[in-house]
Amino acid sequence: MKAVVIRTFGDPGGMEVVDVPAPVPAPGQLRIATEAIGVGGVDAVIRRGTLAAYGFREGHVLGSEVAGRVAAVGEGVDTSWIGRRVWAFTGLSGGYAEQAVAAVEDVLALPDDLTGADAVTLGGSGVVAHFALERARFTPGETVLVRGAAGSIGITAVQLAARRGASAVAVTTSSVDRGTRLRDLGATHVLDRTGEGGPDTPLGFDVVIDVVGGPQLPLFLDKLNPNGRFVAVGVVGGQPPADFGMRLMDAFRKSLSFATFSSDTVPGPDRQSVRSSQFADAAHGDLRTVVHEVLPLDQAALAHHRMDAGEVFGRIVLAP
Ligand SMILES: NC(=O)c1ccc[n+]([C@@H]2O[C@H](COP(=O)([O-])OP(=O)(O)OC[C@H]3O[C@@H](n4cnc5c(N)ncnc54)[C@H](OP(=O)(O)O)[C@@H]3O)[C@@H](O)[C@H]2O)c1
Numbered sequence: 001m002k003a004v005v006i007r008t009f010g011d012p013g014g015m016e017v018v019d020v021p022a023p024v025p026a027p028g029q030l031r032i033a034t035e036a037i038g039v040g041g042v043d044a045v046i047r048r049g050t051l052a053a054y055g056f057r058e059g060h061v062l063g064s065e066v067a068g069r070v071a072a073v074g075e076g077v078d079t080s081w082i083g084r085r086v087w088a089f090t091g092l093s094g095g096y097a098e099q100a101v102a103a104v105e106d107v108l109a110l111p112d113d114l115t116g117a118d119a120v121t122l123g124g125s126g127v128v129a130h131f132a133l134e135r136a137r138f139t140p141g142e143t144v145l146v147r148g149a150a151g152s153i154g155i156t157a158v159q160l161a162a163r164r165g166a167s168a169v170a171v172t173t174s175s176v177d178r179g180t181r182l183r184d185l186g187a188t189h190v191l192d193r194t195g196e197g198g199p200d201t202p203l204g205f206d207v208v209i210d211v212v213g214g215p216q217l218p219l220f221l222d223k224l225n226p227n228g229r230f231v232a233v234g235v236v237g238g239q240p241p242a243d244f245g246m247r248l249m250d251a252f253r254k255s256l257s258f259a260t261f262s263s264d265t266v267p268g269p270d271r272q273s274v275r276s277s278q279f280a281d282a283a284h285g286d287l288r289t290v291v292h293e294v295l296p297l298d299q300a301a302l303a304h305h306r307m308d309a310g311e312v313f314g315r316i317v318l319a320p
Contacts, residue, residue: 030088131266146170163186
């Protein structure tokens, strides 16, 4: 089968399409003939070599999220899975391939009317958006700011906050065109990356969901209302300054909360239950997914170039 490996860590040119044997599903695993492969921010981080200390080596097959048809099952897995269309989390490897394996608990049957591209756009990120709002103890009527809203986590968070009755849903984004698209998804106020918006922008927010992190994170702590909750879910802009916590201490009398949130801490069955209901919502058109572009698997390097250039609104999907 065809797979994309990292020959050399660094820029996307270090990725290569190779022919390798199809993986054999171990006990408890299924093998999926892929029809759609999600290209996520974490793939770019691994490709650059940033996580080499975590054991990623050259020769690694990227990719953590696929959709397709079950082709084979390992020992202990019900054979009725064979032939079913599924979404699957493959861990931090193995997705950029014509065949991928996943543990049965990380596999979910797909509704007939949900495309594979939509499933890999929503599958991982929708759960992050859902539980981040839950972690923020968001309640209807509150104001929400989604920082870094143009990615698939933000796009879902905007829709969920709007649908659940936020009194305002502000977003940060880098262009007017993206702002317009985010308004169409439920945003009520569009701010630039530094948090500047129009004169009607709320002075403060009850909840901030932050995909960005980076040096400007403290500016957004300042935007919390008294009793406001800030939930950091990503670091696409890098790590925040080491002393950012002083900003919270300086605002002691506002009773602010800061949390990090990783969906790894949510029990697997809870993730699958939310994912399943989001897939049903997406199939009915109640939740929108934004597929930036579908590219052939052998153009994975181009997909990474586009991500690195900041061109992607939503998610790029690869198709074998
Ligand atoms: N917490 C979890 O459980 C979990 C799970 C999966 C992934 N993640 C993390 O989530 C992040 C990826 O999420 P995603 O795919 O939704 O995001 P993304 O598409 O990679 O980025 C979202 C948006 O952030 C803005 N942005 C990018 N760089 C920026 C910068 N330097 N400063 C300010 N804004 C910037 C861009 O929009 P504009 O150009 O419009 O500003 C971009 O479209 C990664 O950090 C990943 O590790 C977390």
